[in-house]
Amino acid sequence: MILTDSESRACMAAWLRCSDEGAARTLVEAFYPFVASLIRRHVADTGCVEDLAQQTFARCFAKAAQWDASKPLEPWLARIAINQCRDHYRARRVRPELRWGDLTEGEQEAMQATLIAAEPKADTLNDESRSLMLRLLDTLSADDRMVLSLLHLDGKSTDAIAMLTGWSRTLVKVRAFRARLKLRAAFEQLEASHS
Amino acid sequence: MNELNQRLEQLAARARNATMPPSSEVPFGLAARAIASARAASDTSALWTRFSLAALPVAAVATTACLCWSASAMGPDAHDLAQVFIQTPLFP
Numbered sequence: 001m002i003l004t005d006s007e008s009r010a011c012m013a014a015w016l017r018c019s020d021e022g023a024a025r026t027l028v029e030a031f032y033p034f035v036a037s038l039i040r041r042h043v044a045d046t047g048c049v050e051d052l053a054q055q056t057f058a059r060c061f062a063k064a065a066q067w068d069a070s071k072p073l074e075p076w077l078a079r080i081a082i083n084q085c086r087d088h089y090r091a092r093r094v095r096p097e098l099r100w101g102d103l104t105e106g107e108q109e110a111m112q113a114t115l116i117a118a119e120p121k122a123d124t125l126n127d128e129s130r131s132l133m134l135r136l137l138d139t140l141s142a143d144d145r146m147v148l149s150l151l152h153l154d155g156k157s158t159d160a161i162a163m164l165t166g167w168s169r170t171l172v173k174v175r176a177f178r179a180r181l182k183l184r185a186a187f188e189q190l191e192a193s194h195s
Numbered sequence: 196m197n198e199l200n201q202r203l204e205q206l207a208a209r210a211r212n213a214t215m216p217p218s219s220e221v222p223f224g225l226a227a228r229a230i231a232s233a234r235a236a237s238d239t240s241a242l243w244t245r246f247s248l249a250a251l252p253v254a255a256v257a258t259t260a261c262l263c264w265s266a267s268a269m270g271p272d273a274h275d276l277a278q279v280f281i282q283t284p285l286f287p
Binding site: 152183 | 225230236
C-alpha cells in the first residue's frame with residue numbers, strides 16, 4: 001500500500017484526534033516496508049527487525065503530537081527507526097573482538113579478497129562483504145557504528161546523517177573520523193589474527 | 196594507512212551492492228501490538244499528569260495553612276527581632 005503525503009497526514013491527524021485504530025493500521029501497512037528495510041540495513045540480526053519496527057511505530061504513535069504536520073512523515077519515521085537501532089546497540093553491553101576463526105567461510109573469502117585487493121567475479125561476494133562489514137561494525141560503540149553504517153553502507157551525506165541523528169554536522173564529521181580509526185584497528189586486528 | 200583505507204572502502208563498496216530481501220508484508224499482529232504499546236505509554240504519562248494535577252490543590256492548601264499558622268504564631272516582638280536580625284549584619 002502506498003500513501004500520498006496528504007493521505008499520511010490525514011491518517012496521523014485521525015490518530016491524534018481520536019486515536020483512530022484504522023488510521024494507525026493504514027500507516028503501519030504503508031510504511032512497514034520502508035521502516036523494515038531501513039532497520040535491516042543497520043542491524044545484523046534479522047530476528048530483531050520485527051521488534052525494532054514495532055517499537056518504531058509504537059513510538060511514532062505515542063509521540064505523534066511532536067510531529068511537525070507541515071513536513072512529510074517519512075523522514076520523521078526514519079529518524080525514530082535510526083534511534084531505535086542505536087538504542088538496540090547501546091543496550092548491548094559486550095562488543096565482541098573479531099577473530100579470523102569467528103568468521104564464516106563466505107566472510108573469510110570476502111576478507112581475503114579485500115586483503116589481496118582482488119576484484120571478485122561479478123557480485124559473488126557482495127552479501128558476504130556486507131556480513132563481514134556488519135561484524136566489523138559490531139566491534140564499535142552504538143554511535144560509532146551508526147555513523148559509519150549510515151556513511152558507508154547507506155552512502156548518506158554528512159548533512160543527511162546530521163538530520164537523521166539530530167547531531168550537528170561537525171559532530172558527525174568528528175565522530176566519523178574517530179570511528180574510522182577504530183574500524184581500521186579492528187580490521188588490522190582481524191588481519192593479524194589470520195596471519 | 197592509505198592502502199588500508201582503500202581496502203576498507205572496497206569492502207564497503209561491495210557491501211553496498213549486497214542484495215536485501217524484500218520486506219513488503221507486515222508481520223501478523225504487528226500493527227495491533229504497536230498500537231497497544233503506544234496506548235500503554237500514553238496511559239502511563241496520563242496517569243502521572245492526573246496524579247500531579249490532583250496533588251496540586253492539596254499542596255496549595257498545605258502551603259496556605261503553613262503560612263497562616265506561622266503568621267498567627269508571630270507576635271509583635273517577633274517583628275522587632277526580625278528587624279534586629281536584618282540590621283545587625285548590615286550595620287554592625
